[in-house]
Amino acid sequence: MRNVTDRTSNPFGLRAPVDRSDPEDRAAVFGYGDANADFHVIGDYPGVHGGETTGVPFTETAAGLAVQDVARAVGFASGPRDDPVLENCFWSYVYLCSLPADEAPTDDDYADLERFFDAELRAINAHILLPVGARATDRVLREYTTQRRRYDDPLEMGALHASEIRGRGVLVVPIREPSEWADGDREAIVARLEALLASDYRQTKGVATTVG
Template sequence: MQNVTDRTSNPFGLRPPFDRSDPGDQVAAFGYGDANADFHVIGDFPGIHGGETTGIPFTETEAGVEIQAVLRETGFVSGPRDKPVLENCFWDYVHMCSLPDGERPTDEDYADLERFFDAELRAINAHILLPVGARATDHVLREYTTQRHRFDLDMPSLHARDIRGRGFMVIPIADPVEWVDGDREAIVSKLEAVLASDYRQTKGVATLVG
């Protein structure tokens, strides 16, 4: 079943509960891309993965640009870097709102925005979840699999590994600023392998296993 929206940015019209952005910044980096996507890439917040001035996830910052480059290489992205065109891929953050320069979200801030992230994730209903970094990976494994207790939150060992969830396959991605030799190649190879597989069977298999 497909969604009934073709809007690229903020396709479900979410309204953030607060505006603490710096002058000239966007209120939030809203969910962006193909609302009918099979692949859902999940970052942390605009201050580290980008979008404070563009309003688009995975732009501007070193980490965001590197994630975007990997997705370009694997065929999900085309067009300008600051306003990319996504195919079969959707991007958002566990904390979408922009914050004052240098400020990080508190646990309370993440909790305030959890319902927005959860609503969007369930509306997209992708087959493959790709959380980027420790915070996003921890949240996705806790909330959308039954397997968080099986793993230490050790991103080098979780990177590019497939984990069965409750109706999803989860493939964590270590934050690009922490990548070492081979990490970029590992996630590119994993995505290429998934694309070459019958990944749409993930829904049924993961529901039984997770």
Template sequence: MGSRSVSLSVRNVTDRTSNPFGLRPPFDRTEPTERTAVFGYGDANADFHVIGDYPGNHGGTRTGVPFTETDAGSAIQDVLRELEFVHGFRERPDLENLYLSYVHMCCLPDGHEPTESEYAELERFFDAELRAINAHVLLPVGERPTDHVLREYTTQRDRLEFDMPTLHANEVRGRGFMVVPIRDPSEWTDGDREALVSKLESILESDYRQTKGVATSIG
């Protein structure tokens, strides 16, 4: 990304829950009364980083909090509550050892999906925040976040058959990260939720800080 990279400092901002690094969206496509972006939210020193797609898909255009409002967002939040990462009010929860963000943080009008150029324009912001958080476990939700995380933060993207039902709730070697892809909740079938809960319970019970980046089998 060269000169287009974004530099972030974690000093004096880690006590902020929403947008702890003070990111400013590079564009605003919304009406004056609408939310410009849904920024990263949670513990800036977290070991677990859940990565969604964009606000219109996984929620937050009203609350400003990722994984709220939509059915898919609520399904992810329910799993995280069961595992005690999430407490308190659903629309403004308290997070423990967890950070939530989107690969495309900007809101768009009338339910529009981001274009390829808009995703590309926000890539450097997402990358800078991800590296500032420096979580041990990355949990991308859905096809685009999973594709991006596997491509940019592992050496495995071209070696794997990109099939979300197969990748779901399995570990993939990362360049300094453990990656556990999550199938989009809108596509979950019998057993998908339980598989995700079981995988996260297993990671929490392990010494995952010592196994950061270690590969395990897929499938």
């Protein structure tokens, strides 16, 4: 059994590489949860999926809480909504830094932080990657599978939602942005996760990835 670390928040001690926030604001929302997890949920940035006040991904905002609700439905999350206990699941963002209200990261901003996201993802070394929204899904498909060319640009997340895409030693299960969920989307991702948990999902892991 792996024992990467027992730290729940920012388990690998990352430091915020930039700080564009007000002095009293949180500089970044670091990865959170079970660092030995088999399931890694990957959001976009704090302004969309939350955590600028709590420091915990997938809190505060309606979109973030919708993702958290799915995690609770399948047994990954329990306890307070702003400080949940995660089991077999890790949460993080493609872009971890907080930004001023109503400001979104630019393409250059995302590029600047790629190394932090990649290092944490490889350190967690999960079997199942669950990118939320088009930005995170595009990033994961480009870097951790050979399948990106098979899909439209921009990605049609309605069609990809809750599907299974084989990657390089991982299984990718995209999640449509919760603000765009249609009837049945929540039930579809819950059902997919329940089916994976009931299966021998660890066989999805091929050659292990390493940090570096």
